Amino acid sequence: xxxxxxxxxxxxxxxxxxxxxxxxxxxxxxxxxxxxxxxxxxxxxxxxxxxxxxxxxxxxxxxxxxxxxxxxxxxxxxxxxxxxxxxxxxxxxxxxxxxxxxxxxxxxxxxxxxxxxxxxxxxxxxxxxxxxxxxxxxxxxxxxxxxxxxxxxxxxxxxxxxxxxxxxxxxxxxxxxxxxxxxxxxxxxxxxx
Numbered sequence: 780x781x782x783x784x785x786x787x788x789x790x791x792x793x794x795x796x797x798x799x800x801x802x803x804x805x806x807x808x809x810x811x812x813x814x815x816x817x818x819x820x821x822x823x824x825x826x827x828x829x830x831x832x833x834x835x836x837x838x839x840x841x842x843x844x845x846x847x848x849x850x851x852x853x854x855x856x857x858x859x860x861x862x863x864x865x866x867x868x869x870x871x872x873x874x875x876x877x878x879x880x881x882x883x884x885x886x887x888x889x890x891x892x893x894x895x896x897x898x899x900x901x902x903x904x905x906x907x908x909x910x911x912x913x914x915x916x917x918x919x920x921x922x923x924x925x926x927x928x929x930x931x932x933x934x935x936x937x938x939x940x941x942x943x944x945x946x947x948x949x950x951x952x953x954x955x956x957x958x959x960x961x962x963x964x965x966x967x968x969x970x971x972x
Contacts, residue, residue, distance in 0.1 A: 782856070806859070842884070857903035867920045886898050899938075902937050
């Protein structure tokens with residue numbers, strides 16, 4: 780299976796980078812073909828410019844500035860997101876990826892005023908997230924990243940696609956042991972992906 784891995788952590792020596800490496804290693808070990816899309820390392824520009832917004836609905840002109848990313852998304856059969864959660868949301872670079880790449884004509888089309896998915900070739904979705912907040916605080920805040928993964932993104936790919944959602948909460952008080960356990964869990968889940 781061709782798996783597009785979206786990574787959005789700027790620090791190469793971080794725990795998030797270790798999760799990213801473990802994800803790639805485990806997916807490859809399971810026999811998947813991995814497209815490693817490390818947004819920071821690739822210098823992805825997350826800003827939807829005024830011009831981009833003006834041509835937002837004009838497919839295929841709207842894809843010109845992000846053509847290589849659109850092509851990678853079109854080849855993917857599965858998607859795995861590895862990211863920290865900042866202020867109960869995705870980092871700006873990842874949010875910008877969705878704004879700039881998941882465009883009309885790419886991820887959806889409007890048919891009689893209704894949205895129709897164009898990403899049904901993506902048959903699996905995974906998310907590996909780290910939160911500073913504990914699970915209760917995330918719950919009280921509505922846990923937007925979890926809802927985006929399990930509801931919004933899932934609705935935009937193949938209906939009823941399996942979703943693997945892994946979160947290490949309370950990173951502010953994590954321990955070597957909690958981080959090690961979660962890293963092992965990520966490896967196991969990605970080898971079964």
